[in-house]
Amino acid sequence: MPALHGGVERHVHELSVRLAERGFDVQVYARAWYTDTSVERYQGVTIVHLPSIKTKHLDAITHTFVSVFHAMFTRADVIHFHGVGPSLLAWIPRLFAPRTRIVSTFHSLDRKHEKWGAFARAALRAGEWASCRFAHRTVTVSEGIRTYVEVVYGKQTDLIPNAVPPYARVKTTDALDAFGLESGNYFLVVSRLIPCKGIQYLIDAFIQLQDTNALRGKKLAIVGDGFYSDRYVKKLHDMAAGNPDIVFTGFQSGVALSELYSHAFMKIHPSDNEGLPLTVLEAMSYGLPVLASDIAGHRDLISHPEYTFEAGSAQALKVKLVMLLGRDPAELVAEGDRNRQKVRDQFGWDEVVDKTIALYLNEVTSPTAQIATA
DSSP, X not given: OOOOSOHHHHHHHHHHHHHHHTTOEEEEEEETTTSOTTOOEETTEEEEEEOOOOSTTTHHHHHHHHHHHHHHHTTOSEEEEESHHHHTTXXXXXXXXXXXXXXXXXXXXXXXXTTOOHHHHHHHHHHHHHHHHTOXXXXXXXXXXXXHHHHHHOOOOEEXXXXXXXXXXXXXXXXXXXXXXXXXXXXXXXXXXXXXXXHHHHHHHHHHHTTSSTTTTOEEEEEXXXXXXXXXXXXXXXXXXXXXXXXXXXXXXXXHHHHHHHTOSEEEEOOSOOSSOHHHHHHHHTTOOEEEEOSHHHHTTOOOGGGEEOTTOHHHHHHHHHHHHTSOHHHHHHHHHHHHHHHHHHSOHHHHHHHHHHHHHHHOOOTTOEEEEO
């Protein structure tokens, strides 16, 4: 924090700032190698930078370990774990700080991410159990995850979805010019480049469609970078090698990202596994039509089956693209308008913060509680 990458990180950033605005004393724990250690205070939030063992499997859990003890030492009223991985250690404050209330947010089924091996998957499964067993309150971000937790672990949860602000489109095109893109003439992907995001299906479908006239000169802009996934990133670049219509922009934020959203023809999200994806919410807030895989995390956002396709199938994605490209452009504009309105009606930050505060204060009677997020 300040957050740039990742849906969970940005969720914590936005939530923490708004809690601080409401008068809470909020501490956010940040990995020293991953963030700007010179920033110790941001918009009322205290940022505590602590070390970790920087490897794929030990980075997050070792950082959570030291963060939990720091939070207990500072006598936090609430420790809020975000993600089932960190929640694996929720037993520590339950044992050593029994007066501290524990909240865990179940953001996604992390163990289904392809980047993890058998041991990591087992640890993440244990984290799911810990999130339900040791937290005083477990939060789920989507109906699909809430149902999963109730069926598998028998735990009743608090449904508090992700949220995004109401974005406005910008007219500037500096980022587009830099990447050789034209307004309204490219498909957009915004994602970390890791296997579970399914970018390989989209590249496959896009290349197949280039042999027809269906694309009508449109390009594919892939915005994001890898995270402990160099082999997968190389695979994507190899698939697109020599193709000038597939543009890898790398990680983008701020004005550049806003321009890329504002001028896209359509957002595509072919992921195999999601909780409630922030990038889809952002695209909807910008008023874009969204084509996404038919997983539970997407069905909570996109109710019309014409804008979903069979997960894991490049062929199904290709068929839906051809169908939507053949539609009257006014229909796609209308779908984008419906998306914008849905986000503003159901996924605004005010309601999310209200629900989170109510949850905290139901556990802690003090109106000046100190919240630590790990």
